[in-house]
Amino acid sequence: MAVVDERRFRMTIMKHTILIVSAVLSLSGCGVYKPYSRPQVETDGLYRDVPTEDTVTMATLSWRELFTDPQLQTLVEEGLERNTDLRIARLRVEEAEAVLKNARLSYLPSVSLNPEGGIGRYDGVTTKTYNLGASAVWEIDIFGKVTNAKRGARAALESSRAYEQAVQTRLVATVANSYYTLLMLDRQLAVNERTLATWEKSVKVLEALKQAGKSNDAAVLQARANRMALESSVLALRRSIHETENALSVLLAMSPAAIERGTLNGQRFPEEVSVGVPLQLLANRPDVRQAEYNLAQAFYAVNAARAAFYPSLTLSGSLGWTNNGGAVTNPAAWLANAVGSLVQPLFNRGTNRANLKIAKARQEEAVLLFRQSLLDAGKEVNNALTAWQTARQQVEIAGSQITVLREAVRKTELLMRHSPTNYLEVLTAQQSLLAAEQAEAQARFAEIQGVIDLYHALGGGM
Numbered sequence: 001m002a003v004v005d006e007r008r009f010r011m012t013i014m015k016h017t018i019l020i021v022s023a024v025l026s027l028s029g030c031g032v033y034k035p036y037s038r039p040q041v042e043t044d045g046l047y048r049d050v051p052t053e054d055t056v057t058m059a060t061l062s063w064r065e066l067f068t069d070p071q072l073q074t075l076v077e078e079g080l081e082r083n084t085d086l087r088i089a090r091l092r093v094e095e096a097e098a099v100l101k102n103a104r105l106s107y108l109p110s111v112s113l114n115p116e117g118g119i120g121r122y123d124g125v126t127t128k129t130y131n132l133g134a135s136a137v138w139e140i141d142i143f144g145k146v147t148n149a150k151r152g153a154r155a156a157l158e159s160s161r162a163y164e165q166a167v168q169t170r171l172v173a174t175v176a177n178s179y180y181t182l183l184m185l186d187r188q189l190a191v192n193e194r195t196l197a198t199w200e201k202s203v204k205v206l207e208a209l210k211q212a213g214k215s216n217d218a219a220v221l222q223a224r225a226n227r228m229a230l231e232s233s234v235l236a237l238r239r240s241i242h243e244t245e246n247a248l249s250v251l252l253a254m255s256p257a258a259i260e261r262g263t264l265n266g267q268r269f270p271e272e273v274s275v276g277v278p279l280q281l282l283a284n285r286p287d288v289r290q291a292e293y294n295l296a297q298a299f300y301a302v303n304a305a306r307a308a309f310y311p312s313l314t315l316s317g318s319l320g321w322t323n324n325g326g327a328v329t330n331p332a333a334w335l336a337n338a339v340g341s342l343v344q345p346l347f348n349r350g351t352n353r354a355n356l357k358i359a360k361a362r363q364e365e366a367v368l369l370f371r372q373s374l375l376d377a378g379k380e381v382n383n384a385l386t387a388w389q390t391a392r393q394q395v396e397i398a399g400s401q402i403t404v405l406r407e408a409v410r411k412t413e414l415l416m417r418h419s420p421t422n423y424l425e426v427l428t429a430q431q432s433l434l435a436a437e438q439a440e441a442q443a444r445f446a447e448i449q450g451v452i453d454l455y456h457a458l459g460g461g462m
Contacts, residue, residue, distance in 0.1 A: 032144040032307050036296040039367055046278035046378030057276025059284040059458035063172045066455055071260050072179045079175045082253040086171055089164040096157040103153040106146045109138035143310040152300035159293035166286035169460035176452050178248040183264040184445035188438060189237045195434045196234060199227040202427050264444060269451050275385060275458060281377045284459030291373040295366040302363050305356040380457035388450025391443055398440035405433040
């Protein structure tokens, strides 16, 4: 009888072994252990009308090399240290690191201590019981559940790191944009104040000409209306400067305050910019990398959903020291046991199929989002490059226009002194010059914005 039982036991072990081997072999074919690989993406043609042979890109420049204004650099450093969104992103990285560490520990057995003790009295006899022991449970990862969980946690960590870099790059670009906005507003305010002074002088001159019979009420009233419009414009610019300073202060996690800054004319940037090849966006753009790591997470989620169809193999055991029954006279002794279990899901196959279908749908969604993020990145590079090129041309045109208008003002003033040229002609020439200076300031700011947008669109160096 004992021989028969032993044979049955051996046959059972053999069957389970064959089952496990067959399952492992089948797993290699269904992709449970398959690592993530990037799907096919098209990068050719992402840059429109841009030579893509040169691999040098502005993204390799540090923000300190690009934004050389010392006061701006101080503001950026404060933002990198204090900005709330960036600090939250760093905390998310720490959370992801802890999750990955926990996933790695899943490969090790789970060990727990479970001491027990008791005392009782029955029929005049005192009994004491105790059990000093430890137990361990270990799931053998032959079906890829733990492996896929670890790989998914690794992808989640890299995704959180990419998100942190995206927040950091966006923060640098936003601080720089706000700073240069202040410089542009300062320039516009200075031009408007000069224009206002010109109109105040014009009103006085026209009133004098009216007294001399060389002007009329209509001209005087029009000049006064123009002066009042300039006064309103100056007030609006001062309000914009105040609001921009407040917004920049909040971005730096500080109370609203005045911002120390330089001048728009004192800013220097590279004469030429390079965008590199489109393929570099996959490595440089943090949002593109984040989208790909999200795709990797979805991929391993599909693997995990497939692994749920297969049994789980668990080994457990305990080792302890006990008094073997509890009588005070009984000697203590060692107690040990070991159990192996193979659990095959039977009644939740429908749930597993639904979970697999959901995981596959989310993977397809992640693929689409990844490819769309690359298209969006290419669009942003194209738009920023076009804006920069256009603004540079506008700056050159505005500079030439200012030179011409200054000469026109000079000659008109000379004509007024030596000929019957009307003062209104001089006024018109001066207003045209001031308007050109305003346009030049706006074009210069647009050029700087193009550089900032390119820095951000290409992934920005740290």
